[in-house]
Amino acid sequence: RHIIENDLLDTIIQLPNNLFYNTGITTYIWLLTNAKPADRQGRVQLIDANLLFRKLRKNLGDKNCEFAPEHIEAITSAYLAFQPIERQLDANGDPTGIAVQIFDNTDFGYHKVTIERPDRRRAQITRERLAPLRFEKSLREPMEHLWETHGEAVYDAGFLKAQAKPIVAWCEEQGITLNAKARAKLLDTANWKRLRELLAHGHTLMQAVGTEETADYNAFVERVNKALKARKIKLSATEKNAILNAVSWYAEDAEKVIDKSLRLSNAELAAVTARLGCDVADLGDFGLYKQPDGSWLTYASNADLRDAESVPLKDSIHRYFRAEVKPHVGEAWINLDTVKIGYEISFNKYFYRHKPLRGLDQVTADILALEQQADGLISDILGVPVAALSEVE
Secondary structure, three states: HHHHHOOOEEEEEOOOOOOOOOOOOOOOEEEEOOOOOOHOEEEEEEEEOOOOOOOOOOEEEOOOEEOOOHHHHHHHHHHHOOOEEEOOOOOOOEEEEEEEEOOOOOOOEEEEEOOOOEEEEEEOOOOHHHHHHHOOHHHHHHHHHHHHHHHHHHHHHHHHHHHHHHHHHHHHHHHOOHHHHHHHHOOHHHHHHHHHHHHHHHHHHHHHHHHOOOOOHHHEEEHHHHHHHHHHHHOOOOOOOHHHHOEEOOOOOOOOEEEEEEEEHHHHHHHHHHHOOOOOOHHHHHHHHOOOOOOEEEEOOOHHHHHEEEEEEOOHHHHHHHHHOOOOOOOEEEEEEEEEEOOOOHHEEEEEOOOOOOOHHHHHHHHHHHHHHHHHHHHHHHHOOOHHHHHOO
């Protein structure tokens, strides 16, 4: 990116495979300069010399070809001419010779754009869904083992310290690696008690909210918040999310999960549209949705449904989204906060030419010719005329 944006890249030459002794990979020559002539400024020349070579009579390691003087002359002339050269085809339709294309610097650039989709969740509080709260998510296997083996004893002072060697040995047998921090947390009685308390709060919420399944996660969260407030239960954001995540799951038929509800003045709307470069009517393409009461909603995104698009620098992100994404995923939106700029130079993309498959008549003729050739070989081996073989068939 630094090289291209500072206009330091003049030319890239693709060389044939197996040109060097110790590698068979495709290699390239990059010509860099900070003193481009005026006619080359802001542009990059790509020269595909992959097909210019002559075979060696004997391989030298991986090296099985080399440039002939006429090949070097062709590359040098193409570089100095700084003009496009179309790839030539031989009598069989196969590409041959040199090819040259010239691009603007920005032709290689793209915006990496994150495309979000709303989270939709169903929720239901049950004892089975709450049960994993007793264990740390990252330590669930060894904690479950300790609980199943020793039960309530894990909450006794000093008990876990005495189990340090057996539990470490069990983890090694199971192929579980514990670093010092994880081992300390696993054997921390206070941590076990904190998780037990969180599980108890979950059971309290189950009694208050009920065990009915709902497709409206937003209303469910409101009921949970009211129950917590009524019972004066104070949970950190992490603890609250742990309970909510344990009792909810993604479902396509559920309501969208609301992230925020906003009231925007005309001045604030103008600032938002100016920053996003769109009209008020298009704010939904950027994740801001107007409601009948005049408020604006943003929805929580689902990480599993998140996608990314590479939009050419010369194209508009919004135009690309409306043409290439929205027709297929109507509820998606653009996350401009994560946009990154990258550059990619792919010779296959610019120089590959599809060779059409041969027609059925040609394939049939080749098969018949091979059959005749095979008959001739068999007749020579057996000393029988070809016509006699046909009679046997």
